[in-house]
Amino acid sequence: MRFGKMKLMGTVKLQELANSGRPGVAGAVAALHAELKVAVLPTASAFLELYPSAKVNGSEVEIAIDRENSLVATVDYDTGCMLIRTAGPRASLAKRRKGK
Numbered sequence: 072m073r074f075g076k077m078k079l080m081g082t083v084k085l086q087e088l089a090n091s092g093r094p095g096v097a098g099a100v101a102a103l104h105a106e107l108k109v110a111v112l113p114t115a116s117a118f119l120e121l122y123p124s125a126k127v128n129g130s131e132v133e134i135a136i137d138r139e140n141s142l143v144a145t146v147d148y149d150t151g152c153m154l155i156r157t158a159g160p161r162a163s164l165a166k167r168r169k170g171k
Contacts, residue, residue: 077110081144081155088140088158099136100158107153114148135161 082104089100112118115127126133134142141161145154 076151077107077112078150078152079104079107079155080152084155084158085142088136091159093140096137096140099140103134103136103142112146112148112151115146118146118148133161 085100085104089097106121110121112121115129118132119125119127122132122134124135130145130147132144132146134144136142136158139161140159142155143157145156146152
């Protein structure tokens with residue numbers, strides 16, 4: 072088990088969302104990025120302590136950025152690596168929009 076800072080991969084997705092021009096998103100993305108870079112998350116339980124409203128399913132996580140956007144990532148708690156797969160419209164919102 073590792074107890075160091077989280078290594079982030081795929082941060083370009085966060086940068087793209089921050090640069091999207093959506094009001095308030097850049098600041099929220101910057102704050103989330105800063106928190107994640109220094110986070111010590113050795114377990115899913117530790118992840119939920121830091122982000123209690125996050126959705127966690129094993130190594131898959133979703134963190135709300137604002138009401139419409141989220142970060143979806145895969146976390147390897149043993150190595151302390153997080154692969155950001157998407158950053159943008161929440162998966163739950165996208166599913167609802169498809170159903171309309």
